[in-house]
Amino acid sequence: MAEPNIVFVRIDNRLIHGQVATQWNNTVGSNLILVANDEVAKNTMRQKLMNMAAPQGVATRYFSIQKTIDVIHKAAPRQHIFIVLETPQDALRLVEGGVPIKKLNIGNMHMSEGKRQVATTVAVDDDDVAAFRKLRELGVELQIQRVPSIPPEDPEKLFR
Amino acid sequence: MVGCIITGHGGFAPGLKAAYEMIGGDAEDFVAVPFTNENTAEYPDELVAAIDDLLARDGEVVVFCDLMGGQPCQQAMLAQVSRPGVEVVCGANLPMLLECLMSRDGTAAELADLAQEIGRMGVAHVERLEADAAPADADAAFAGEGDGI
Structure with a gap:
């Protein structure tokens, strides 16, 4: 079976929003944004709101994590897929x-109780760090970058 | 590339520019010229200077104004009289800027037409969100087609 054409994978608390829809989608040239998230897959209201933010001409899918695993290999070569995730645990x-x-972009991970700020828009706890460490061991390149127009930050910041 | 100026009353121009940049990132040859209580006397010269600067760089300029008939719009239209290559759009809004600042390869007149079209599309009385009685399995229709997901 042909490998799915995954052009970009990003962790972003806000999932599909202006920065994702406008800047990243223009940069990576996807025609399908796949939100892989168990909560959103069941929440049609959030899906409708995100469809409003999605760029015209770009399809959207809202799959659970398991559903994504089950169907991703059925993707057609013409589908240039941008996967958006909420957490590193989902990525793992x-x-x-x-x-x-192959590569995971880390965009927005909001600060909350029990997390520590490690990069401009990235806050993590021990469980997040463990997931990132495992992802790296599995050969996934990690990249911290909020928007394409600003330079990436050192991914080692995650592990300090 | 067509140069772009956003201008309007009070904090409108810098505010809209900052809003654009939060979503669209930095844009080249995109300048905000505010009209405030503090610069009413100097404002016409400041606007003309910004227009002439961008004309020198880009050859063509679109001035996006907040309000038809307002002072910024009037001054932009006066400046336009003696300057071919300048187009003026009123009723500037964020959807308009998001589309236009990324579509600047044509002429200023084409860009101004696009601005009017997109700006109008961005105004809508949205439908109230309703929770669906039975959450549709939104993805079921796409699975197993054998022709993509």
Whole structure:
């Protein structure tokens, strides 16, 4: 079976929003944004709101993590897929489930109780760090970059 | 590339520019010229200077104004009289800028037409969100087609 054409994978708390829809999508040239998230897959209201933010001419899908693992290999070559995730734990589930992710962009991970700020827009706890470490061991390149127009930050910041 | 100026009353121009940059990132040859209580006397010269600067760099300029008939719009239209290559659009909004600042390869007149079209599309009385009685399995229709996901 042909490998799915995954052009970009990003962690972003806000999933599809202006920066994702406008800047990243223009940069990576996808025609399908796949939100892989168990909560959103069941929440049609959030799906409708995100469809409003999605760029015209770009399709959207809202799959659970398991559904993504199950169907990703059915993707057609013409589908240039941009996967948006909420957490590194979800990214790890996808990779362990056989979704071919070579590089993971880390955009927005909001500060909250029990997390520490490690980069401009990235806050993590120990569980997040463990997931990132495992992802790296599995050969996934990590990249911290909020928007394409500003330079990436050192991914080692995650592990300090 | 067509140069672009956003101008309007109070904090409108810098505010809209900052809003654009949060979503669209930095844009080249995109200048905000505010009209405030503090610069009413100097404003016409400041606007003309910004227009002439961008004309020298880009050859053509679109001035996006907040309000038809307002002072910024009037001054932009006066400046336009003696300057071919300058187009003026009123009723500037964020959807208009997001589309136009990324579509600047044509002429200023084409860009101004696009601005009017997109700006109007961006105004809508949205439908109230309703929770679906039974959450549709939104992805079921796409699975197993054998022709993509």
